[in-house]
Amino acid sequence: MIFFTGISNISHASKVDYSFISINRLIGKRKRKSDFEAKTWIMDSGAFSQVSTYGDHHLTAGEYAGEINRWSRCGILVRAVAQDYMCEDFILDKLGRTVEEHQKMTINNYVQLDLIRERKEIDVPIMPVLQGYEPEEYAKHVQDYGSSLKQNAWVGVGSICKRNSNPESIIDVLNAILEIRPDLRLHGFGIKKTCLQDSAIRERLFSADSMAWSFKSKKKEDPTEAIKYRNRILNMPVQTSAYFR
Secondary structure, three states: OEEEEEOOOHHHHHHOOEEEEEHHHOOOOOOOOOOOOOOEEEEEOOHHHHHHHHOOOOOOHHHHHHHHHHHOOOOEEEEEEOOOOOOOHHHHHHHOOOHHHHHHHHHHHHHHHHHHHHOOOOOOOEEOEEOOOOHHHHHHHHHHHHHHOOOOOEEEEOOOHHHOOOHHHHHHHHHHHHHHOOOOEEEEOOOOHHHHOEHHHHHHOOEEEEOHHHHHOOOOOOHHHHHHHHHHHHHOOOEOOHHHO
16 A cells, blocks of 8 residues: 655655645645655645635636646656545535535546546546445445546545544445445545554555644654654554454
């Protein structure tokens, strides 16, 4: 499993081999103008903060594509995450929407971005995102994507970061997806150490990211804290999943 360290201070991106950087760090009131050093990284769409606060994304698909192009010259940008919509109850209640609506909106945004990529207006592959809350909802979302999910696609699994205290619920979601499409390479957004040390979760994920180090650290501006967290993730013993005991 490849672990991408969540980075909030862009100047730290070059300190880790794999970083995960939100577009929110590059746009907004303090819009960045200069390039930055990075190794291998993924650009996140900033969906959680944008949708939970404003109900939608700040950028259109075309504008987001422009930002992808702009920052793709920094390091090796291996994927840009599609502009998805979360399906946790508190988000849906706040916005007055349903799981089905957010799933359709997520697919529509991915299709728009992928069409732009197919026209060769951007060179970076787009990471589609599977959304839902119950396992069967994720399974349906896989089916709704249809042929848009290419063979062996690298796919993000959304709305699971709030379930780190319940590894079994994450395993159920991953199983529901892989039962339909065992070829998919799954990326877990915001998966913390507690879950990543569970063998059943680790074996089902191709990659994952987390910024948990910055939430607990009193030295958020110290890149060595991010490196220490990454090393703990990569070197910690993996425990046999209690789910299968």
